[in-house]
Amino acid sequence: MSDIVFYDTRTRSKQPFAPLEPDCVRMYTCGPTVYGPQHIGNLRSQLFPDLLRRFLEREGFAVRHVVNITDVGHLTDDADDGDDKMEMAAARAGRSAEEIAAHWTEHWRQNREAVNCRPPDVLCKATEHIPEQIELARTLEKGGHTYRLPDGIYFDVSTFPRYAELAHLDLEGQAGGHRIDEVAGKRHPADFALWKFAAEGVKRQQEWDSPWGRGFPGWHLECTAMSSRYLGETFDIHTGGIDLATVHHTNEVAQAECATGVHPWVQFWMHNEFLDFQGVKMSKSLGNVLTLDDLVAGGLPPLAFRYFFLQAHYRQQQTFTDEAIQAAATGHRRLCAAAAPLRDAKGVPDPERVAPYRDRFRAALCDDLNAPRALAVAWEVVRAEELTPADRYALIEDFDTVLGLDLLAEPEATPVETDPRIDALVAAREEARARKDFAEADRLRDQLAAEGIAVEDTPNGPRWRRT
Numbered sequence: 144m145s146d147i148v149f150y151d152t153r154t155r156s157k158q159p160f161a162p163l164e165p166d167c168v169r170m171y172t173c174g175p176t177v178y179g180p181q182h183i184g185n186l187r188s189q190l191f192p193d194l195l196r197r198f199l200e201r202e203g204f205a206v207r208h209v210v211n212i213t214d215v216g217h218l219t220d221d222a223d224d225g226d227d228k229m230e231m232a233a234a235r236a237g238r239s240a241e242e243i244a245a246h247w248t249e250h251w252r253q254n255r256e257a258v259n260c261r262p263p264d265v266l267c268k269a270t271e272h273i274p275e276q277i278e279l280a281r282t283l284e285k286g287g288h289t290y291r292l293p294d295g296i297y298f299d300v301s302t303f304p305r306y307a308e309l310a311h312l313d314l315e316g317q318a319g320g321h322r323i324d325e326v327a328g329k330r331h332p333a334d335f336a337l338w339k340f341a342a343e344g345v346k347r348q349q350e351w352d353s354p355w356g357r358g359f360p361g362w363h364l365e366c367t368a369m370s371s372r373y374l375g376e377t378f379d380i381h382t383g384g385i386d387l388a389t390v391h392h393t394n395e396v397a398q399a400e401c402a403t404g405v406h407p408w409v410q411f412w413m414h415n416e417f418l419d420f421q422g423v424k425m426s427k428s429l430g431n432v433l434t435l436d437d438l439v440a441g442g443l444p445p446l447a448f449r450y451f452f453l454q455a456h457y458r459q460q461q462t463f464t465d466e467a468i469q470a471a472a473t474g475h476r477r478l479c480a481a482a483a484p485l486r487d488a489k490g491v492p493d494p495e496r497v498a499p500y501r502d503r504f505r506a507a508l509c510d511d512l513n514a515p516r517a518l519a520v521a522w523e524v525v526r527a528e529e530l531t532p533a534d535r536y537a538l539i540e541d542f543d544t545v546l547g548l549d550l551l552a553e554p555e556a557t558p559v560e561t562d563p564r565i566d567a568l569v570a571a572r573e574e575a576r577a578r579k580d581f582a583e584a585d586r587l588r589d590q591l592a593a594e595g596i597a598v599e600d601t602p603n604g605p606r607w608r609r610t
């Protein structure tokens with residue numbers, strides 16, 4: 144029996160983990176809706192599965208990680224009404240939905256890379272899997288799980304007795320209630336669209352033919368269709384933010400289990416908690432979305448955010464404040480500084496001396512991925528006097544395969560050349576820019592260029608080099 148235990152949302156308990164297929168873990172993560180920048184709360188939902196993946200790989204498993212890109216079908220009210228987020232963003236920007244999706248997908252990918260998330264094995268787009276989604280909806284229709292309304296084909300939750308299981312929903316309570324924005328004709332408020340028809344007289348950018356009429360897939364359909372395509376009828380782990388459990392993931396389960404009869408569809412449902420912004424909800428419509436780019440523009444290295452993430456357990460709400468992220472940046476910098484001299488460590492590590500540290504680090508992660516405890520062991524290592532530099536090097540190098548903090552990376556090369564006169568010109572250009580005197584800033588840049596000096600703006604301020 145495995146000594147790895149993970150908390151599973153469906154059973155509300157920690158369960159020993161072993162993959163269905165020996166040595167290989169198949170996992171799926173809900174990715175972004177690519178109509179705008181992802182905020183740092185969304186980034187937590189990517190850092191968590193990355194930590195999980197890195198840990199499982201350190202345990203010797205091969206991990207097949209699939210992440211989706213929602214580039215169609217996500218409506219503004221997260222249910223079956225409202226406008227399509229992609230179409231709206233495209234209309235606002237005067238560009239095609241495809242261009243918007245490509246732009247924000249790349250932005251999201253770069254953000255992930257900046258915080259050292261390993262790339263997924265499969266990154267799949269909803270718009271490139273329309274036939275699979277139609278096929279899944281047809282299977283559900285044949286099984287008697289659907290009904291038709293004027294605006295689309297709906298899933299009938301009363302045909303799936305386990306519907307409430309994943310999120311422990313009170314369906315009877317819901318049935319008594321009633322939302323103002325409810326789609327007319329739904330048999331139960333939890334019923335959801337599998338396929339939406341394009342509204343009459345409205346030409347959408349994104350619409351496809353289907354057996355039921357021209358339209359587009361419901362948001363939930365893509366994740367079930369694509370996870371089955373790449374991971375099979377059943378797989379080990381499905382991750383996502385906790386906010387997805389009650390509707391999106393519940394609907395994914397209903398679609399999958401009704402289509403195949405397999406139960407449970409997913410062995411482990413692992414959900415990360417929110418980032419809390421001191422009670423303020425971050426939303427694009429409120430215009431208070433904080434992104435990784437904002438942190439970097441404020442002078443923080445991206446990995447400060449990864450360090451911050453590791454300071455809380457993934458199932459804890461974590462409060463984001465300026466002080467907290469600054470403290471994380473300091474913590475990360477100090478840990479790197481303590482680890483840096485180890486790069487020159489000579490000799491070989493002593494297996495007996497390092498074993499207790501390795502065991503404690505592993506035990507922390509085996510216990511439902513307790514990152515704060517694992518990080519504390521890394522701190523113990525850099526301070527432990529009983530360990531030689533070679534011992535410490537071996538341990539930090541090993542731990543960093545999971546922590547992903549670049550603890551032993553070479554510091555950024557500092558310019559070998561210094562020249563007080565050029566430093567002063569660069570500083571003067573910075574000052575001119577700060578007071579928005581762009582003419583003066585440009586004049587100084589041209590002067591520097593004439594002397595063969597190129598200035599680059601970096602998160603740590605401007606750097607210059609000879610061209």
Ligand SMILES: [Zn+2]
Nearest residue numbers: 173174366391
């Ligand atoms: Zn999903």
